[in-house]
Amino acid sequence: MHLLMLDTCVWLELASKKSELPILAAIEYLVSENIVNILIPNLVKEEFERNKDRVANQTRQRLSQECKLVKGIIESFGGENKQQAIDVINDVNHRLPILSEANYMTISRVEALFKDAVEVSVTDTAKLKAAHRAIAKLAPFHSGKNSMADAVLIETFDEFRLMNVSDYESFRFVTVNHTDFSDRDHRKPHPDFSGIFDQKTTLFFITPNAALSDLADPEEVEFETGHGWEEETRGLFEILEAMDELIDKIWYNRHCNRAHGIASGRVTIIPDGTKRYGNDVIHESIWAGAQAAAKEVEEKYEDTGPWDDFEWGMLNGKLSALRWVLGDDWDNLDT
Incomplete structure (x- = not known):
């Protein structure tokens, strides 16, 4: 139980x-x-x-x-x-x-x-x-x-x-x-x-x-509701679930950009313990964890991009709007 x-x-x-x-x-x-x-x-x-x-x-x-x-x-x-x-x-x-x-x-x-x-x-x-x-x-x-x-x-x-x-x-x-x-x-x-x-x-x-x-x-489970009325506005749970999907997909896109940076040499994978930080480096354990998380996203969603600039803007705009509805500041796109 x-x-x-x-x-x-x-x-x-x-x-x-x-x-x-x-x-x-x-x-x-x-x-x-x-x-x-x-x-x-x-x-x-x-x-x-x-x-x-x-x-x-x-x-x-x-x-x-x-x-x-x-x-x-x-x-x-x-x-x-x-x-x-x-x-x-x-x-x-x-x-x-x-x-x-x-x-x-x-x-x-x-x-x-x-x-x-x-x-x-x-x-x-x-x-x-x-x-x-x-x-x-x-x-x-x-x-x-x-x-x-x-x-x-x-x-x-x-x-x-x-x-x-x-x-x-x-x-x-x-x-x-x-x-x-x-x-x-x-x-x-x-x-x-x-x-x-x-x-x-x-x-x-x-x-x-x-x-x-x-x-x-x-x-x-037999869902017997039958109350004869319709709820037009979105429920809070539905909003939170939509936010979760947007967060996953936006993070995944950023991960793909990082992978492209590694493949092109703009980003270097460095050993754990190396005291070096910045957008041009990533430690081995962090990259391994990111790859595992990316695989989970790929298995969870059918559509993981790539997206064009318009579609990418829509994803970010939707996340910003939903977070604003729930009390966050505008343009909060943290993942």
């Missing part, structure tokens, strides 16, 4: 986005089959209770605003059949109270999972360890924010892991809060959490589908 702990923000995503309902169904399936146990700190349960109404109402309000916006555009610029489109929008707008109820149906599914979960209380020991992180400016306090709740959650996860290390095949922590928990590559935990995540039996994820990918066969 595997242990799964989701951050509060992940539960709220699952409860409010139709696009995430298959993931919720997969979790329900894994729990019912005794493949996964869910860990719920009382802090997560309390945060979910405080925020569930706000999230449900925000979905309804956003849909209402989008209906008004689209209706206004159609009224101003629609053609001879614009009334038919307006009638459809009015129908959706009238059904918004029903859509809100659909949100609460999903919330009730999450709360049912909470009832079957392993619930733990935050201990004084976990709080003390979180305080030590704050004093030392260790993640999740490295960005200067008051992240005490996040620190308490990760310490509670680790405390449970150490007390039950022989009871589970793996311990999996999922959060979309990459600012506080992730390294520069958001898929990896911040180095300050190296004592918790070994990425072998104790695993870190920024999307729940990545955390479940090796546990659930989609053909074995």
Whole structure:
């Protein structure tokens, strides 16, 4: 059996986005089959209770605003059949109270999972360890924010892991809060959490589908959503997955440029330990690791280039835009 702990923000995503309902169904399936146990700190349960109404109402309000916006555009610029489109929008707008109820149906599914979960209380020991992180400016306090709740959650996860290390095949922590928990590559935990995540039996994820990918066969899981409404905007998990693919492909292109530089003599491979750095040299072990990573990218994606200047610009532009949406500065193209 595997242990799964989701951050509060992940539960709220699952409860409010139709696009995430298959993931919720997969979790329900894994729990019912005794493949996964869910860990719920009382802090997560309390945060979910405080925020569930706000999230449900925000979905309804956003849909209402989008209906008004689209209706206004159609009224101003629609053609001879614009009334038919307006009638459809009015129908959706009238059904918004029903859509809100659909949100609460999903919330009730999450709360049912909470009832079957392993619930733990935050201990004084976990709080003390979180305080030590704050004093030392260790993640999740490295960005200067008051992240005490996040620190308490990760310490509670680790405390449970150490007390039950022989009871589970793996311990999996999922959060979309990459600012506080992730390294520069958001898929990896911040180095300050190296004592918790070994990425072998104790695993870190920024999307729940990545955390479940090796546990659930989609053909074995029957996804019954049927809520009768469509989520037009992209979900956060979908954005993060698109970013991961863009990061891999942009890094791979840069790797190919480096390989061309080596082949042409512009870049020299030098022995490990040589105290020489710059764009014209690369150490043997780093190059070996880069070649192995490049092979993984080639096996993972069908399209790895080469791309012309326009396609290359599109890749970089997409990554910059998605990162900006999630709070980064414009033109952040680090890989």
